[in-house]
Structures are given as C-alpha cells and as structure tokens.
Amino acid sequence: MVMPDAERLCLALAEHLRTGLHPDTALVGIHTGGVWVAERLHAALGLKTPLGTLDVAFYRDDFSRSGLHAQLKPSDIPFDVEDRPIVIVDDVLYTGRTIRAAMNEIFDYGRPARIDLAVLIDRGGRELPVCPRWVAHALTLDPDKNLQLERSDAGVLSLRLIDA
Amino acid sequence: MRNPQLNSHGELQHLLTIDGLPREILAAILDTAAPFTEVAEREVKKLPLLRGKSVFNLFFENSTRTRTTFEIAAKRLSADVINLNISTSSTAKGETLLDTVDNLCAMQADMFVVRHAASGAPFLIAQHLAAMGLEHIHVINAGDGRHAHPTQGLLDMYTIRHYKKDFTGLTVAIIGDLLHSRVARSQIHALTALGVPELRVIGPKTLIPTDVAQLGVRVFHDMRAGLKDVDVVMMLRLQNERMQGALLPSPQEFFKYYGLTADKLECARPDAIVMHPGPMNRGVEIDSAVADGPHAVILPQVTFGIAVRMAVMSMLAGN
C-alpha cells in the first residue's frame, strides 16, 4: 500500500483548520509525532499562543499492564488553559485511548472552553467515542499493522507502515 | 544469590539500597523523575498512575519530614496513603515486625514505605513477601539504621545532575558523621555507580567507618585539604546525641574543624554547590551564611525529592 505524502497532508490539514480557529486557540501536540504535526500547523497558521506539548504516559490506561515507558518527555503547557479553546493534534488516530488520556491531562491544567481534535490520518478501529473535527486523510488498516510518522535527519516527515 | 530488589527480568521490584544497582537503572530513575517535576506547577497537582493503590507509610522510627515527602509523592500519584507510626516500644510488647507486615498485607497493601532503626529491616520485609508469594507488593526503603536511604541518595543525584549536568568530571566531598549515616552510604554507592572520578569523605576518625576506602572513596581528616577544588559539597547531619561524649568533645570544636563556613568553602571551586539532607544543625555542621548563601541548593533538593519519589513509586508499580 502506498502511503500518502506526510508533508502535503500537513499543509492540507492547516488549510482545514484555518477557518475554524478562534484568536485565542492553542494547539497541543501529543508526543512524539503529534508534536511534529502541531509544529507544522503552528507555523503555517501563524498562531500567537505558544505551542503546547503533552506526553500522555502518566495518563495511559494500560499503565498497570505495561508500566512506565522509557524516555518520558515532560509535558509543557505554556499558556493558561482556563476558558481557552484547545485543539489536540496527533499524527495517527486509532483506538482513541491516547486522546482520552490527553483530555484528562489537559483538565488537570484547568477547564478549557472547548477541545477539538485534528489528526493527519484516521485509520479507523476506534474503541472509544472519539471523533476528530479535522482529518487530512482517512484509510482502513488491519489491526496487525502499525502506521508511524517518522522524521528524517533533514526534518522531513513521512509515513511508514510496519507490522505490529 | 539474586539481588533481592530486582525481579526475574532484572527490573526494579523494590528499592532497598543503591548498592549493587547498575548505572542504567539509576539513570532511568533520574530520567523518569524529570517530567514529574513539572506536575507541581499544575492547577491539579495529581497524576492517575497509582489510582486505587494503597501505599502504607510504615514508620518504626519517627520522621515527620521524610514521611511527609513520601506522602505528598504518593498522593500526587493518586494513591491512597495510610500512615502508621509504630514506635519500637509497641512492637516490643509482642507483635513482631513481620506480624505487622502480614496484617497490612491482609488489608490489600500495594506498597510499603519503610523506615526502621535497624539496618536491613526492609530486606527482611521484602524476603518475607517473597516467601509468602506476595511479590506484587513493593517495598521502598525510607531509611534503615545506618545502612541506606536510597531515595535521598537519588534526589541528591538528581540535584547534582540538574546543576552540573555530567557526573564524570566531578570532584565530590561528603562531610561529617559518616559512621552513623545511611544517607552517606547511599550517596557513595550512587556517585561511584554514576562515574564520579574523585569522591572524598571528610571527618574526624571517630566518625569515619572502618575500611570505608574500600567503597571507593578517599578519606580526608583535614577539611580544607578535602574541600580543595571540589564541585559538590555534601554535608551530613550530626545527631544531637553524638555531639558530645566519646565520639566528639563538643559541638563547638566540631564546628570549628568540620563545620562548613564561607571561609572553608573558598577552598572549593567558585561554582561549587552545597547540599544537606536536612534537617540542618546551623552552627554545628553548617554556618547559616552558607546554608542561606548563593552556593546552597538545599531547598531545591527538597523539591526534587518529591519528583524522584514519584518516579520511584511509578516505576515500581509498573514493574
């Protein structure tokens, strides 16, 4: 299966978002791929509010089964969450569990006005009632496949399909 | 004999001592602690990692300060925290240490944080849990006799790394009552494991343990010589009951020769940091001018201590 071009999808996603944003809207990328996408969107949209990042490891629902993962990144929310519209940005949307963890974490910083979700790829397979507001590309994958966003040394984003 | 604090996969099952832990595990704890420091700045200072878990603070020796830091760490991880202060006199009335442990296990404990006056008590508990088939219950040593205080040692390492970045070029001095200090023993094991090339201990011969050089330290009895060009100064607490008698003649003489003053600190490097595990005896082991001065990182130690304890609890609960 040929994967779509990630850089082009980022630009497309930025165009989708442009019309729906409030002047105070803040983007929050989920480590690691979601942060790369959010950085692209943040630059393309010229947002004033600084970019937020989340490592949802502390909020994952599989902690008691698989423990903490190595290489944790600090979460960084450099703006006041209270009453602010927030867009969570991730690379690939699958079960929806990561998004649930991210929403839980955001609420520990304050009560946002609303939360929307923007993703590069929606691969289906939801296990929670999570619905993205913006999707650059949708496709259906078998559960035995993993779709990963990668970044080259030169900083170019690409999608790669691997066996789970 | 397998190190009783590691499980069959070589992961940390209990934290009993730093002695014998590989550098990779120490580095992993410090790396894991970093993201926890930021939790304290949130509106809701809580993470759900230990939600539904019961953490028993099992203190056979009173220590409000250490117990509080563990309590905060556990509560920020959403655990249910139960504090038990069990003076040794009440256990002397009949119930043994292991009776107490068995009782708490029957109450579905998930983690014990143990402080005990006898060296090795947390090992006894861990071995007992293994013998009872209760491997899922984790034990954290919060200080046992003169033996170990591993979370204090780890938070000290976190502090040093925060200010000095790298361990492999440092000269570090630990000063004062090493004989009775569990903190010093944990610091020595951590610093040597993390690759500190020059580790010194300074004190009068009455307070330096036998054969301590075999743990990888250089022994100094002259404080100025020992402080020469050090990057990190780690002071130890001198217990009141040891200030006079057969170990030391008086607190005044100790302060004169081994107390950290601005004057003596000038022997160290200009950017040296000064640490103390607390609570301090001002005017006995450290002068107020130093404790409150620009080199001191004593309060950051306390802050980092919460994050390090959160990291340790989360890692154990996940293994």
Added chain:
Amino acid sequence: MKIHIKNGRLIDPAAGIDAQKDLFLAAGKVAGIGTAPDGFAANRIIDASGLVVCPGLIDLAARLREPGFEYRATLESEMAAAVAGGVTSLACPPDTDPPLDEPGLVEMLKHRARHPNFAHVYPVGALTVGLAGERLTEMAELHEAGCVAFGQAHLPVTDTRVLMRAMQYAATFDFPVWLQAQDPFLGQDGVAHDGEVATRLGLAGIPVSAETIALSTILQLARDTGVRIHVTRISSAAALDMIVAARASGIGVSCDVSVNHLHLSDADIGYFDPHANLVPPLRSGPDRDALRRGLAEGTVNALCSDHTPVDDDAKQLPFAEAEAGATGLELLLPLTLKWAAEMQLPLARALARITSDAARILGLAAGVLAPGAAADVCIFDPRGSLKVTRESLRSQGKNTPFLGRELPGRVRYTLLDGHVAYENGR
C-alpha cells in the same frame, strides 16, 4: 548385648587406626578390634560395608536450652538431634535460665539427661553467680554435682579482679576454666566484624581488638594463676597467633573453633541473613582461612558445633535485633568432613578434632575405641549427604546459615554404651 560391626572402615584417631577392621562390643564396652574375643557370640551384626566406624563424636558446646528456654528446645528434641548427628558426648554451656550456678540445677539436668538414647551430658558450670561476673559460684559443690569445667558461656567477667580470683579459686581444685574472649566495651552494641561488610551494611562493628584485648587479659591471668585455661570459639587469626605465642612461653592453653567460623566469613551475612548473626561475629575471609589451617595443624585443638537453637520469633528479625546463634549438632560431622575434603586432610586427623582431641579438653577417657573403652560409636556413610532443610533437622532450632545446602556425610548408626540409639533415620 553383644554387637559385631563388620566390614567397616574403622578409624580410631587416638590409636592411629584407619583400616578395614571389625569391631566387637559387649556389656557396653569395646570388647575387641579386628578379631573377636574368645567365645564372642553376637546378638546383633551390623554390616558396615562402605561405612566409616569411628568413636562417637564429642561436642564441646551444645545448648540444650533446659532449664529456662523450653520454648526454643527441649532435652528430648536436642538429644534426638545429637544422636542423629553421631554425637555421643556433649558439653553444655552454663547460660541456661537460671544459669548453671547451683548444684541442684546441675543435678536436675544430669538426672533429666539420663536415658539410654541420650548422649552423655557434661555441664560446664557458671564461673560466677548468675554469670554476672561479680561473685564466685560454689565450684567444688558444682563439680561434685557433675560440672566438668567452669565458664561464662559468651558473657564477660568485666571486673578483672573478680576474673583473677575466679581463676585462682578454680586452680585451687585444678578445675579447668573455659572462657570466650570478647571485650565488653569494644564489643558493645556490635553485631558484625568491624570491616568493609559491616560498613557497607551499616551494621555496628566489633573490632578484632575486642577479642585480642580480652584474650590478652585471660592469658596473662592464666599464667599468673596457673589455671587450666581453655579458650572457646576463637574467631580471628590474631587471636590464634596470640595463643600459639602463649604456648611457646609456657602457658598451657587450649582453644576451639565452631563449625560456623570454620566455613563462613562476614561476607556470608549476604543481604542481612539473621542466621549469620553469631557470637563471636563471623570474621574476615583471611581470619577464617587461618582458623582452618590452625585446626588442621592442631594449633586449634578442637572443633565444636556451638549448637544454639533459636526460635523463629527471635530469629526472623532485622539482623541486629535477631538473637545470635545457630543450630549445629547435626552439622558437626558433615561440616568436619567438608573441611577435611577442602583441606585434603586424612579423615583420621579431621575426626580427631571432634573425638579424641575434644575428649582431652573435657578430661574424659572417651573418644577412643580401645578395648575396655565405652562403646560409644558413630557409623557414617562418607559418600552420603545431608540436605539441610527445616524438615531434615531434628533439632527444634531450624536456624543455621547452612539452610538449603547439601553437605557431605550421613550418619547411619549411633551407639551409646553399646546400645543402638539411632539407626538409619530413626
């Protein structure tokens, strides 16, 4: 009862015998070696093919825990352990509760121990009343009641004037004095050898000088008083050197070592194993090696089990809070064989340390298989082995640092005064 023990490898260290010889027992005595006495008609024949036949073992220190500590062990349980270990005579230290400081207590113990299946018991009387190191006991009366020597178990006589007078008084009657050397001040609160291991584990240390200072006091007072002195449970190379030097200067002094100190060092404390909490403390590896050589050469005269059953409640505690001591009656022979094999010693020389040499210290005409001697015999399988487990130990004390180990040798028969007291696990 006449017993013919045939086809065994007979080892009698005192007579220098190590050969395939039959042994003939009659009327509780050894009746013949090699050839049957005239007209000998055996009631029972024991086939000892492949087995070693040697004098019953003599243990210089076994705590029977009576009177006073019956919750730890009883005469019945420990005597079963003794014969299962091939031990036919044992000396028991005076640290019972109350201590063995009155003739009545000694008589009661001797009376209780009188049983055909019980090893011969030789009490060591208290040197001072209550072992408190203040007043002399009625040593002559105690001797008449059955005490073979006088000592303090591992407790000190702090007041050197009392110690001197106790030795003088004992010397008056030529009673031997058995003392353990540990300075009470340097040993105070200590629980482990003062060295790297204690430093690493944060255990309060007992320096070697605690032993050598006390030993120096004992040796000098022994010289001045002329008392027969036996130093129990030496633990360091320095102490052994002092004893060798004292002998060279004309002081008649003997000493023993425990099976624990012969095989273990402070490194065996491991992760705070309370079974390794012993008095005196396990010393360094070089100290242990010096004791092993000394026992082989004979500068250390005898080996004992220092049998000390301790109940789980007193043992399953943090190291420093656990009661000191290890069970040992059943390990005396296996640990002797292990030492002999590791040191490549002739079996007869090794067995001497727990038979004839120990008897000499006790002043007994035992530990030999000469015609006319008491028929106390141990028959063991040198190729067998003993797996040390809580279940395999007959002693009520399950406390030993050797738990879980497989040790060489297995006792098959123990005979007391020509009577089979133990046989193949029963």
